[in-house]
Amino acid sequence: MIGGIRFDSVTVAYDGNVVLDALDLTVEPGEVMALLGPSGSGKTTALRAVAGFVRPASGRVFLGGQDVTDLPPYRRGIGMVVQQYALFPHMRVEENVAFGLKAQRGRTKVPKAEIRTRVAEALEMTGMAAYARRYPRELSGGQQQRVAIARALAIRPGVLLLDEPLSALDARLRSDMLAELARLHRELPDVSILYVTHDQVEALTLADRIAVMDRARLQACGTPRELYRAPANEFTASFVGNANLLPVTVGSGGGVVFGGGEIEVGTAGVAPGAKATLCVRPHLVGLGDGPNRLSGTVTEIQWRGSTHRLYVEVDGRRVIADLRELKAPPAHGDEVTLHFSPDDATLLAAGVGHG
Amino acid sequence: MLVHSRGAKWAVWALFLVLFLPLFALPLLVVLGASFATNWSSVLPSGFTTGHYSAATRGEALQALTTSLLTAAAASLLALTAGTWAALAAAGLKGRYRRVLDALFVLPVAVPSVVVGLAILVAFSKPPFLLNGTREIVILAHTVLVTAFAHQSVSAALARLDPAYEQAAASLGARPAHVLWRVRLPLLLPSLTAAAGLCFALSMGELSATMMLYPPDWTPLPVLIFAATDRGALFAGSALAVVLMAATLLALFAVSRVRTRASYR
Numbered sequence: 133m134i135g136g137i138r139f140d141s142v143t144v145a146y147d148g149n150v151v152l153d154a155l156d157l158t159v160e161p162g163e164v165m166a167l168l169g170p171s172g173s174g175k176t177t178a179l180r181a182v183a184g185f186v187r188p189a190s191g192r193v194f195l196g197g198q199d200v201t202d203l204p205p206y207r208r209g210i211g212m213v214v215q216q217y218a219l220f221p222h223m224r225v226e227e228n229v230a231f232g233l234k235a236q237r238g239r240t241k242v243p244k245a246e247i248r249t250r251v252a253e254a255l256e257m258t259g260m261a262a263y264a265r266r267y268p269r270e271l272s273g274g275q276q277q278r279v280a281i282a283r284a285l286a287i288r289p290g291v292l293l294l295d296e297p298l299s300a301l302d303a304r305l306r307s308d309m310l311a312e313l314a315r316l317h318r319e320l321p322d323v324s325i326l327y328v329t330h331d332q333v334e335a336l337t338l339a340d341r342i343a344v345m346d347r348a349r350l351q352a353c354g355t356p357r358e359l360y361r362a363p364a365n366e367f368t369a370s371f372v373g374n375a376n377l378l379p380v381t382v383g384s385g386g387g388v389v390f391g392g393g394e395i396e397v398g399t400a401g402v403a404p405g406a407k408a409t410l411c412v413r414p415h416l417v418g419l420g421d422g423p424n425r426l427s428g429t430v431t432e433i434q435w436r437g438s439t440h441r442l443y444v445e446v447d448g449r450r451v452i453a454d455l456r457e458l459k460a461p462p463a464h465g466d467e468v469t470l471h472f473s474p475d476d477a478t479l480l481a482a483g484v485g486h487g
Numbered sequence: 488m489l490v491h492s493r494g495a496k497w498a499v500w501a502l503f504l505v506l507f508l509p510l511f512a513l514p515l516l517v518v519l520g521a522s523f524a525t526n527w528s529s530v531l532p533s534g535f536t537t538g539h540y541s542a543a544t545r546g547e548a549l550q551a552l553t554t555s556l557l558t559a560a561a562a563s564l565l566a567l568t569a570g571t572w573a574a575l576a577a578a579g580l581k582g583r584y585r586r587v588l589d590a591l592f593v594l595p596v597a598v599p600s601v602v603v604g605l606a607i608l609v610a611f612s613k614p615p616f617l618l619n620g621t622r623e624i625v626i627l628a629h630t631v632l633v634t635a636f637a638h639q640s641v642s643a644a645l646a647r648l649d650p651a652y653e654q655a656a657a658s659l660g661a662r663p664a665h666v667l668w669r670v671r672l673p674l675l676l677p678s679l680t681a682a683a684g685l686c687f688a689l690s691m692g693e694l695s696a697t698m699m700l701y702p703p704d705w706t707p708l709p710v711l712i713f714a715a716t717d718r719g720a721l722f723a724g725s726a727l728a729v730v731l732m733a734a735t736l737l738a739l740f741a742v743s744r745v746r747t748r749a750s751y752r
């Protein structure tokens with residue numbers, strides 16, 4: 133089956149409560165799209181609409197160019213992996229992986245010999261071949277996750293839906309599995325992956341494009357780099373990576389005014405005198421003199437091994453700076469000066485997104 | 488443990504024994520003692536005999552035991568099927584209809600069983616539903632009485648069943664029937680066997696509705712026990728009671744073996 137997902141103005145409501153509001157989004161064949169957002173943002177609902185577990189109140193869902201809005205889940209041919217794995221506890225690993233193949237009927241019925249080959253292939257691909265005869269309860273969380281992925285891949289879906297697949301794993305296993313998922317995607321270049329997560333690191337690492345969701349709406353969609361370097365609004369800036377967001381007024385001669393001082397930054401597209409929000413990433417803020425100075429009082433300092441995180445109050449606003457480990461870090465209450473390069477700051481028009 | 492101090496623990500145990508022994512254990516021990524006796528005029532029974540047991544395991548008594556076992560097996564199978572079916576159907580319904588269906592199935596528990604017996608007697612005494620005087624009417628009454636328990640325990644298990652399993656199965660291309668047979672029912676198996684055991688035990692001990700319905704050729708064991716004690720044959724009745732108890736426990740034990748095999752998850 134050819135991959136690719138298209139949401140055409142998909143709206144989902146439960147009892148009149150809109151949980152997904154007119155979503156328009158296209159996932160190309162072979163593309164990894166991350167749906168990133170906090171809980172309640174509608175990202176899981178969007179995935180469930182693709183799987184067929186919720187029925188849109190309006191709009192259409194397309195899979196591989198075919199309108200599947202009215203098809204039941206079992207006729208959509210998608211692979212799905214959920215947070216709690218949902219492996220069938222009464223079946224061995226190999227039976228779990230074979231489940232989707234044995235469930236096929238009629239025209240698509242898979243011969244026994246081929247089921248065996250494909251189960252072995254899926255287990256091989258996820259590195260679980262040695263565990264074929266085990267029951268799920270005899271496996272660790274990470275192993276169960278691999279089996280769940282093998283089970284979804286065995287039916288050779290054009291589209292793979294991953295719903296917070298790593299959130300039940302501990303931090304170290306999570307980064308291993310991220311690498312594993314990236315490898316799987318390289319081996320299956322035609323499969324579209326819709327990856328729902330609230331974790332920006334997972335989205336940045338794995339996705340070709342990220343769709344940022346909040347309050348039932350799509351807030352922004354773009355490559356990780358675009359969203360990180362030039363976020364479209366405050367919500368995207370704060371949810372994709374960390375951000376210092378400062379309220380500023382656009383000055384007349386280029387640059388903006390923050391508190392009492394002038395700050396140099398590109399002001400293209402914003403009228404002089406308008407209110408705007410300045411976005412600077414904490415790791416791009418330096419300590420000491422330089423262009424675009426911000427002076428204030430240290431309110432907190434955290435040592436994080438390789439970095440120091442400084443919280444500095446500047447004109448009543450908190451500015452965070454992530455600095456390479458300092459030999460002589462400032463103390464709580466010290467007056468310090470921070471700076472950042474004009475290229476590293478982005479100006480966001482006020483009124484877009486939420487504060 | 489809610490109680491921490493050693494003294495308090497002992498006190499709780501003592502209270503438990505004081506309440507448990509006379510209320511639960513002692514009556515059963517008395518029945519056991521009486522079943523081996525010919526006379527009980529002092530503190531302990533006297534005149535040891537196994538004669539009651541030889542009478543209780545042959546002829547009329549043996550036939551009554553077989554009747555009871557067959558009735559209980561048939562009724563609990565029917566109840567399990569109907570109860571599970573109804574619980575599965577109710578799970579697919581929306582709020583209000585589901586509550587109505589659930590209430591309907593609890594009804595036989597709320598109504599005294601003697602009333603259920605009478606209702607069935609009246610309802611099935613005229614053609615075209617003339618079942619009065621057949622063994623089927625006894626099985627039917629037992630089924631009606633125990634279906635509520637089957638339905639309740641299966642719907643409780645269904646409510647606990649994570650929908651992620653059936654959704655995973657559906658996303659893998661399994662039709663609803665395939666999901667039901669290969670995923671949902673196997674996952675419900677522990678509850679199904681528990682419900683079967685409960686229904687079986689309840690049916691084995693059912694007396695009040697049975698009394699109103701049983702035909703002469705289909706006399707369950709509780710009726711025989713009642714008849715024996717009613718005519719004053721307490722010791723013979725006790726032996727029958729012990730046989731009933733043993734048979735029920737044995738059947739429950741067999742069911743629980745199936746259950747441990749099923750609940751490996």
